[in-house]
Amino acid sequence: MSNELIQTNTAKLTAAFATALVVAETQIHDDLAYNSIKEWDSTAHMLLIAELENVFNLMLDTDDIIDMSSVAKAKAILGKYGVAF
Amino acid sequence: MSEQAPVSLITGASRGIGRAAALALAKAGHELILVARDTQALEQVQTDCQALGALVSVHALDLTERDAVTALFRQLQPQLQHKALSNLVHCAGQMQDALLAMTRFTDLDKLLALNVGATVQLCQLASKLMLRHKAGHLVLLSSKVAESGSAGQAVYAASKGAVSALVKSLAKELGPSGIRVNAVAPGFIETDLTAHYSNDKKQQLMQNISLRRLGQANEVASVIEFLCSDKARYITGHILAVDGGFSL
Numbered sequence: 001m002s003n004e005l006i007q008t009n010t011a012k013l014t015a016a017f018a019t020a021l022v023v024a025e026t027q028i029h030d031d032l033a034y035n036s037i038k039e040w041d042s043t044a045h046m047l048l049i050a051e052l053e054n055v056f057n058l059m060l061d062t063d064d065i066i067d068m069s070s071v072a073k074a075k076a077i078l079g080k081y082g083v084a085f
Numbered sequence: 086m087s088e089q090a091p092v093s094l095i096t097g098a099s100r101g102i103g104r105a106a107a108l109a110l111a112k113a114g115h116e117l118i119l120v121a122r123d124t125q126a127l128e129q130v131q132t133d134c135q136a137l138g139a140l141v142s143v144h145a146l147d148l149t150e151r152d153a154v155t156a157l158f159r160q161l162q163p164q165l166q167h168k169a170l171s172n173l174v175h176c177a178g179q180m181q182d183a184l185l186a187m188t189r190f191t192d193l194d195k196l197l198a199l200n201v202g203a204t205v206q207l208c209q210l211a212s213k214l215m216l217r218h219k220a221g222h223l224v225l226l227s228s229k230v231a232e233s234g235s236a237g238q239a240v241y242a243a244s245k246g247a248v249s250a251l252v253k254s255l256a257k258e259l260g261p262s263g264i265r266v267n268a269v270a271p272g273f274i275e276t277d278l279t280a281h282y283s284n285d286k287k288q289q290l291m292q293n294i295s296l297r298r299l300g301q302a303n304e305v306a307s308v309i310e311f312l313c314s315d316k317a318r319y320i321t322g323h324i325l326a327v328d329g330g331f332s333l
Binding site for chain 1 (some may be wrong): 155193262
């Protein structure tokens with residue numbers, strides 16, 4: 001997997017989180033967790049899922065939606081769908 | 086067909102209220118994604134809708150097969166990447182006449198799988214597509230009997246009661262994301278589902294209907310068309326009776 005592709009995917013993921021949670025991209029880091037900031041509530045979580053599915057053109061399983069509890073976890077889950085970070 | 090045509094996915098589109106909804110929305114300028122089990126009947130509806138100028142795709146599948154429903158949405162996802170899914174019109178359903186003591190649990194499981202399980206799955210998958218655009222509309226089919234009950238249809242009525250509760254809950258849950266959720270609650274509509282009723286039974290039912298006649302599928306479809314239109318943009322969480330006064 002090329003570094004360029006990984007960087008592109010990381011940028012897309014960061015932008016998707018920032019768009020869905022309506023926060024600055026600088027706030028998006030691996031440790032950021034669900035419900036740890038007021039912007040990442042249950043409603044925003046569903047918007048985040050829709051944004052990630054759209055950006056990476058995939059459909060997440062329900063178990064993965066439930067398990068997506070942090071940015072790091074999102075990267076690991078998306079990895080199962082062939083998105084490299 | 087305009088680039089801006091609303092896209093509506095209709096289940097149970099091969100006959101009855103689903104077919105009538107497809108024709109009504111085709112006439113109203115919607116692009117249609119039609120779903121039903123019967124390929125031949127579905128293709129006929131496709132032809133009829135195309136004759137009205139609609140862009141139509143058809144997908145034959147059994148909605149109780151969860152993997153097949155997921156596969157349909159996986160297939161639709163890339164097609165809908167640059168345009169929004171405007172409406173899910175979920176008309177597929179099953180009616181079951183059986184007294185409580187004569188209700189087989191295998192029949193109950195089948196009925197709940199379609200009338201409730203498939204409905205939840207469709208709402209889940211369609212709303213995820215709609216969330217991308219923070220707009221969309223889910224229209225479900227409840228029934229007059231969900232509110233009033235019906236002797237000999239307890240399980241069917243319970244399944245439609247579940248649909249009504251789902252509508253109200255999802256309207257609250259999805260409203261902040263711009264998604265409306267409504268249902269129509271037909272009374273006695275002359276479709277394949279009610280074709281087995283005898284004339285005597287129909288006459289007896291008509292005496293309880295304020296308008297003293299049975300309903301037609303296109304009369305339900307025109308209400309669905311209204312709910313799917315911009316004219317209904319401030320309506321959500323509503324169960325709209327289309328029953329000629331049967332529920333009065």
